[in-house]
Amino acid sequence: MERFTISLSDELAADFDQWIEARGYSNRSEAVRDLLRKEVETQRLDQGQAIYSVATLSYVYNHHERNLAERLTNLQHAAHDLVVSSMHVHLDHDDCMESLFLRGLTQHIRDFADKLSAETGVRHGTLNLVPVKIVALQHDHSHAHFHPHS
Structure with missing residues (x-):
């Protein structure tokens, strides 16, 4: 598994933590993975790459x-x-x-x-x-x- 680090403003981090809690994620990493998957899948659909x-x-x-x-x-x-x-x-x-x-x-x-x-x-x-x-x-x-x- 590859790791990377991102920086967020305190306000965005607090908003993200509230979003995570509201959806029942146990950690930020899983939430970020799901957000990324959704964006990648949306792009694949939009570009006709999803067979x-x-x-x-x-x-x-x-x-x-x-x-x-x-x-x-x-x-x-x-x-x-x-x-x-x-x-x-x-x-x-x-x-x-x-x-x-x-x-x-x-x-x-x-x-x-x-x-x-x-x-x-x-x-x-x-x-x-x-x-x-x-x-x-x-x-x-x-x-x-x-x-x-x-």
């Missing part, structure tokens, strides 16, 4: 919108290679919220999220991408297939 990602796509929609639930389900089935799981919540008489858990090529996830969010009647769509490194492994799960591990 694979895991993600959540959450959106609200009016379930009375003509054929919308069926269209959304069809889109999810068409992207079965990306959609790992979904959760559906009834918010009120008219509105539902779904959260999809996605895994795959970052650009495919973005394309799917854009397409689904553009459906008439879908509101408040939010995609949260987390870049991951995927290692393709072949091993025995007592069934024959090949799949990636993040």
Whole structure:
């Protein structure tokens, strides 16, 4: 592990210590590592360098919108290679919220999220991408297939 030293003003150090305590970090080093990871991952996403990602796509929609639930389900089935799981919540008489858990090529996830969010009647769509490194492994799960591990 490589070590480095940084200097902070007393005010910034106090603010950082409050931030650390509020989030439950046990030390400054772990907090700095997490902040750096987040910035590096954000840059990788912004520059198109994150090949694979895991993600959540959450959106609200009016379930009375003509054929919308069926269209959304069809889109999810068409992207079965990306959609790992979904959760559906009834918010009120008219509105539902779904959260999809996605895994795959970052650009495919973005394309799917854009397409689904553009459906008439879908509101408040939010995609949260987390870049991951995927290692393709072949091993025995007592069934024959090949799949990636993040």
